[in-house]
Amino acid sequence: xKATAIAPSNIAFIKYWGKKDEKLRLxxxxxxxxxxxxxQTTTTVEFSKDLENDCVEIDKSxxxxxxxxxxxxxxxxxAKVSDKVKVISKNNFPTAGGLASxxxxxxxxxxAATAAVGLRLSEKELSMLARMGxxxxxxxxxxxxxxxxxxxxxxxYPPEYxxxxxxxxxxDEGKKDVSTTAGHRSAQSSxxxxxxxxxxxxxxxxxxxxxxxxxxxxxxxxxxxxxLEMHAVMLTSVPPLIYWRPxxxxxxREVINWRxxxxxxxxxxxxxxxxxxxxxxxxxxxxxxxxxxxxxxKKIIVNFPSAGARITALSGF
Ligand code: PMV
Numbered sequence: 001x002k003a004t005a006i007a008p009s010n011i012a013f014i015k016y017w018g019k020k021d022e023k024l025r026l027x028x029x030x031x032x033x034x035x036x037x038x039x040q041t042t043t044t045v046e047f048s049k050d051l052e053n054d055c056v057e058i059d060k061s062x063x064x065x066x067x068x069x070x071x072x073x074x075x076x077x078x079a080k081v082s083d084k085v086k087v088i089s090k091n092n093f094p095t096a097g098g099l100a101s102x103x104x105x106x107x108x109x110x111x112a113a114t115a116a117v118g119l120r121l122s123e124k125e126l127s128m129l130a131r132m133g134x135x136x137x138x139x140x141x142x143x144x145x146x147x148x149x150x151x152x153x154x155x156x157y158p159p160e161y162x163x164x165x166x167x168x169x170x171x172d173e174g175k176k177d178v179s180t181t182a183g184h185r186s187a188q189s190s191x192x193x194x195x196x197x198x199x200x201x202x203x204x205x206x207x208x209x210x211x212x213x214x215x216x217x218x219x220x221x222x223x224x225x226x227x228l229e230m231h232a233v234m235l236t237s238v239p240p241l242i243y244w245r246p247x248x249x250x251x252x253r254e255v256i257n258w259r260x261x262x263x264x265x266x267x268x269x270x271x272x273x274x275x276x277x278x279x280x281x282x283x284x285x286x287x288x289x290x291x292x293x294x295x296x297x298k299k300i301i302v303n304f305p306s307a308g309a310r311i312t313a314l315s316g317f
Contacts, residue, residue, distance in 0.1 A: 001316040002046040003115035007107035007309035009039035009099060010139045010146065011166050011268060011276050013223045014204055015230040018187030025135045028187070029200045030149045032207060033139045035159070036166055036303035041104035042312070043089040045072075045112040051084035058089045058105070071106070071133045072113060079117040087113075093301065099168070099274060102180070106133030107140035107309040115311055126309070127152035135184075143308045145211065159305035162214055163281040169291055170299035171247040172273050178241055180271045186237040193233055216280055220266030223278055227268040234271075245273040247296040258290065 010033040018028035054072070056065035072085050089108065093099050110130040114121050121129070123142055128151050131138035139146045142155035145162070187193055203222060210219035234241040248269065255267045255277060265279040265287055279287050284302060291300050 001048075001116050001118060002044065002314070003112045003311060004042065004044040004313040005108045005111035005115065005309055005311050006040055006042045007104045007111065007137075007140045008035040008037065008306040009041075009093070009101065009104040010035045010136060011278075011303075012136065012139075012270070013219075013268065013278075014200070014207055014226055015270075016135055016148065017184065017230045017233060018193060019135070019184050022185065024151075025131050026151060027135060027148065029197060030147065030204055031136075031139070032145070032147050032156070032204065033136070034145050034164075034166065035140060035143070035306040035308055036168075037159075037306035038301050038303045039091075039093045039099055039104060039168070041089055041091050041101065041108040043087065043105070043108035043112045044313075045109070045116040046086045046316075047081060047083040047116050048086070049083055051086055054085050056087045056089075058087075059091055064105075067133075068109065071109060074132065075113045075117055075119070075129075079114075079119050081117055085113075093170075099170070099270075099272065102134035103136040103140045106130050106137035109133060110137070110141070111309045111311060115314060118317070123308075124152050124154075127154075130309075134180075141308050144305050146308075155308070156208075156211070159307055162211070162305065164216070164219075164305070165279060165281055165284055166303040167277040167279065167284070167287055167291065168299075168301040168303065169251055169275045169277065169294075169297045170301065171251070171275065171297060172245055178243075178271075183234065183237075183241055183271055186239070186241065187233055189238040190233040190236040192229075192236050196229060196233060216264060220264065220278055223268050224266040231269065241271075243269070243272050247294075248273045248275060250296070251275045251294070254290070254294070258287075263287070 012033040014032040016031040127138040127141040139153045144159040145157040
């Protein structure tokens with residue numbers, strides 16, 4: 001039994017940083033994100049009695065295999081099967097460099113593995129399961145604009161709701177030095193963590209209102225301030241977490257300057273050095289042109305709001 005699934009990465013407008021329950025990957029706070037059309041993982045999972053060993057290939061390497069097998073074991077227990085598995089996963093972007101490969105990776109794996117083993121789960125169940133692989137993966141299951149409050153994520157709006165885009169400026173293709181799993185653990189050691197928790201629900205309500213009104217400037221201001229707040233927590237954690245590179249800071253300053261010149265564009269950053277420029281579709285070419293003039297940028301990836309994880313092939317049933 002074999003299934004292939006494709007899943008998008010997602011960018012959080014309100015970030016998930018810190019957990020309430022480490023083992024269950026329950027978040028300290030609600031997060032809100034958008035699925036990304038051009039940062040995707042495609043995963044094929046096959047369970048077969050003919051396989052002698054479990055085999056995992058991620059972008060042609062076996063890295064992260066133990067984490068994938070732990071996850072597959074959970075699905076095998078649930079489906080009561082003991083067949084060996086073959087997992088082949090391909091990202092269309094640099095793996096583990098702060099472009100949320102774990103989100104698209106575990107969302108695609110969840111869907112492909114449950115389909116291949118014959119489980120038919122609801123979107124809620126799939127989102128809950130994906131969360132156990134990587135927290136943010138639960139947001140890559142539903143469509144478009146997504147909210148994750150407790151143990152699973154739901155769609156707030158479909159992808160076509162709002163013509164905004166995320167232009168990713170890749171500044172460094174190397175692997176990051178501190179994983180998000182380790183980073184989440186240190187969030188609460190920051191003095192800024194409690195004040196963040198004290199006002200996060202107000203911020204979420206303001207963001208949701210800006211989305212409801214499609215008020216882009218209000219939306220962008222909250223998104224940018226939120227990214228800086230999460231990084232303030234990272235920078236003041238013990239030990240400190242510094243994901244930025246010189247080019248990250250240069251780009252943040254450029255974005256603020258472009259805005260002063262009248263271009264409505266805001267940035268957000270995850271646990272990595274890359275900048276996500278959030279803008280409206282009408283400004284895409286002007287922003288891409290400006291980014292192309294900056295030689296330190298390794299790659300530019302334009303993303304539209306996308307559907308969530310979906311099955312693309314099934315066989316052997
Ligand atoms: O899903 P994880 O454990 O890789 O955590 C993701 C954390 C951030 O990307 C930094 C924020 C977020 O909400 O996506």
